[in-house]
Amino acid sequence: MADRDFDLLPLLDYIEPSSVTYQEWVDVGMALKHEGYSAADWDSWSQSDSRYKEGECFKKWESFQREGLGSITGATITQMAKERGWTPKGNSNGPSHELDWDSTIGDYKIVDKNWVESQEIREPFYWEPGRELLRYLETLFESTDYVGYVTETYPIETDKGIIYKPTAGAYDRTAGELIQALQNAGNDIGAVFGDPKEEAGAWIRFNPVDxxxxxxxxxxxxRYALVESDSMELGKQYALFKELELPIATLVHSGKKSLHAIVKVDARDYQEYRKRVDYIYNICKKNGLDIDTQNRNPSRLSRMPGVTRAGRKQFLIDTNIGKANYEEWYQWIEDLNDDLPDPETLAEEWDNLPELAPELIKGVLRQGHKMLIAGPSKAGKSFALIELSIAIAEGRKWIDWECEQGRVLYVNLELDRPSALHRFKDVYNAMGIAPNNIKNIDIWNLRGKTVPMDKLAPKLIRRSLKKNYQAVIIDPIYKVLTGDENSADQMAHFTNQFDKVATELGCSVIYCHHHSKGSQGGKKSMDRASGSGVFARDPDALIDLVELELTDELIKMRTNKATAKVYQEALQEKALDYYQQHVSLDDLESRAEMQKHFEKAITDIMVKKPYLDKVQAVKKATETSTGWRVEGTLREFAKFPPVNMWFSYPVHSVDQSGVLADIQLEDSTNGKNSPWKKNFEKKETKEDKAKKVETAIAVLDDGTDPVTLDSLIDYFSNEEKSVSEKTIRRWIKNNGKFDIVNKEIVPKNSKNEG
Known part of the structure; x- marks a missing residue:
């Protein structure tokens, strides 16, 4: 075969001769001739078609005029193969060529053929043809397998003289029947298989047929594939087969210039067979064995041991050499090409340490490292990841940390495409950030198209290699989770995929996961994530969100403060003179006072309406806000103090007031209703109760309706215990700052209760 940059013969495996029209069959022949192949190549491919006629390919071949082939070239075969499932190397969209992640690593150079010494091949001194073939059959076949073999040939005239081509042969007897017949016939193989032509020899199919x-x-x-090379000295072929540890079931001398290695493949189906044979051939080629790629077909003929061919023996050299099976051999090859670095001597690097990776999130995460955000449902984890995407893209602060500006890939596994795009815009608007660098954010929408992470990783890497991302954010990981999340070894394999993405792309990988069930307050941050501890211990940075229990007083105070701000804004925009003359600093802290100023200074209902609408929106947002404490476990940096923040849909904001800092995390053994606290907690003093009633009055005072005894009773009572009017009166009396007038609470200096 002439040297070529691209071999067309493997593509013929994808084109069944029985599936093509006569014209397409002719086109294949013309294309092969145009590209410098032989008529024997065309003939070999054509033989598996029932329409095949001996010698027709060779006669037709002579009628093809190279200069008259026109547009029929190798591209004709390429296109036909593509239409039947072939995918060019480098394009892994085709399912039959989807390589595993590990299959893409390493150059697979195991041996250097120039340094391999030839091994002696000994021809049998005592020639026992029947014994040769018996051993071959017993090694490859079960007794019930049907075996195909050929002893009949037909001559073909070629430029090099007459050659003999095999017919379809016989295929209707089982291995058990053939073995029994051979045992009875002794060394008379012809009595069982038929006498082959001396010049041609005989063939046998190494896989069972129907x-x-x-x-x-x-x-x-x-079960098996044929590996043959006829361009290398036989002793070197033998040595290379052994050096490569190929799982060879039988190795047969062809009687001429090649060895036929029947290699164990044990594929489940034809698709897996092709992948495994491609892998075997690739390894052989990279290690100096120029493999005859025409032998890819599982129905291929190989040389039958125990017969002679032009005076030379076709004999069995050995059986079951190399690795025990394909899986063991494959793992051995991969282990030799693991791409792991060699150990380093610390002394050599001590005075010339490499630079640390730059900080992507200041004081939290370096570029190229991994970060996990863990939290319960409704913590807004997805929103936090979108906020982080925006912060990196714009070079802004995220929660409490500055971010280095860069490109981000957000892998959306949960939302449909319109919802994801709208959510990004909503978060941008809520954060009050102009999308000046929105080009830095790419979104990969995969809802309904997700695959396990070990399959997603190579696809992600392939699409991202030239994008120069600083971060890849995957949301959420349960969509690509493989294995049992409580299994340490399975989760270690799962999280290793993030390492591969980070290493190959040189970017940070950021993802979120949910908390385990139950109270989390009494746990360390790294023990709250659901499943195996691998989740929390694998990333370089763990950001953990725990919800804080907000009291009614706190919610009311925050609502009042927020609405007071709206009234202040209205006065500054619509009644600035009044604001400057009549509003005191104390008034700014009181929603009731600011509402009075608002009503007095702005009388036009149309002017007031947008602010009143805003008051309602602010009240709703504040009342539905949740409080969160952010804690972390960091590998590269010192632990940061807890950060308290609010989540008001759709964004988080750091609590600047400090009111959340005083809230203690609770768990099942440390909650306010826990038995030990009921029995041992310190009882409230008179002063405590007096202070508590004062706080309640401030909370209930909305500036419109007076605070009453009944409202205080409702405030302090619950399903388990009610508070009496007498108790409320006693608390107010002990407080000393209020009077009760007609069951209404008024500050001192008003009339006493009549």
Whole structure:
């Protein structure tokens, strides 16, 4: 075969001769001739078609005029193969060429053929043809397998003289029947298989067939593949087979210039067979074995041991050499090409340490490292990840930390595309940030198209290699989770995929996960994430969100403060003179006072309406806000103090007031209703109760309706225990700052209760 940059013969495996029209069959022949192949190549491919006629390919070949082939070239075969599922190397969109992650690593150079010494091949001194073939059959076949073999040939005239081509042969007897017949016939193989022509020798099919034909579709089990090279000295072929530890079931001398290695493949189906054979051939080629790629077909013929060919023996050299099976051999090859770095001597690097990776999130995460955000449902984890995407894209602060500006890939596994795009815009608007660098954010929408992480990782890497992302954010990971999340070894394999993405792309990988069930307050931040501890211990930075229990007083105070701000804004915009003359600093802290100023200074209902609408919106947002404490476990940096923040849909904001800092995290053994606290907690003093009633009055005072005894009773009572009017009166009396007038609470200096 002439040297070529691209070999067309493997593509013929994808084109079943029986599936093409006569013209397409002719086109294949013309294309092969145009590209410098031989008529034997065309003939070999054509033989598996029932329409095949001996010698027709060679006669037709002579009628093809190279200069008259026109547009029929190798591209014709390429296109036909593509239409039938072939995918060019480098394009892994085709399912039959989807390589595993590990299959893409390493150059697979195991041996250097120039340094391999030839091994002696000894021809049998005592020639026992029957014994040779018996051993071959017993090694490759089960007794019930149907075996295909050929002893009949037909001559073909070529430029090099007459050659003999095999017919379809026989395929209707089982291995058990053939073995029994051979045992009875002794060394008379011809009595069992028929006498082959001395110049041609004989052939046998190494995979079992269904007794109905000899096409690929007739193969019943894809156990073996043929590996043959006729361009290297036989002793070196033998040595390379051994050096490569190929799982060879039988190794046969062809009687001429090649060895036929029947290699264990044990594929489940034809698709897996092709992948495994491609892998074997690739390894052989990279290590100096120029493999005849025409032998890819599982129905291929190989040389039958125990016969002679032009005076030379076709004999069995050995059986079961190399690794025990394909899986063991594959793992051995991969282990030799693991791409792991060599150990380093610390002394050599001590005075020339490498630079640390730059900080992507200041004091939290370096570029190229991994970060996990863990929290319960409704913590707004997805919103936090979108906020982080925006912060990196714009070079802004995220929660309490500055971010280095860069490009981000947000892998959306949960939302449909319109919802995801709208959510980004909503968060941008709520954060009050102009989208000046929105080009730095790419979104990969995969809802409904997700695959396990070990399959997603190579696809993600392939699409991202030239994008120069600083961060890849995956939301959420449960969509791509593989294995049992409580299994340490399975989760270690799962999280290793994030390492591969980070290493190959040189970017940070950021993802979120949910908390385990139950109270989390009494746990360390790294013990709250659901599943195996691998989740929390694998990333370089763990950001953990725990919800804070907000009291009614706190919610009311925050609502009042927020609405007071709206009234202040209205006065500054619509009644600035009044604001400057009549509003005191104390008034700014009181929603009731600011509402009075608002009503007095702005009388036009149309002017007031947008602010009143805003008051309602602010009240709703504040009342539905949740409080969160952010804690962390960091590998590269010192632990940061807890950060308290609010989540008001759709964004988080750091609590600047400090009111959340005083809230203690509670758990099942430390909650306010825990038995030990009921029995041992310190009882409230008179002063405590007096202070408590004063706080309640401030909370209930909305500036419109007076605070009453009944409202205080409702405030302090609950399903388990009610508070009496007498108790409320006693608390107010002990407080000393209020009077009760007609069951209404008024500050001192008003009339006493009548």
């Amino acid at each position: 007794s109905k034909g000899v096409k690929n579709s007739n193969v019943t089990e894809f």
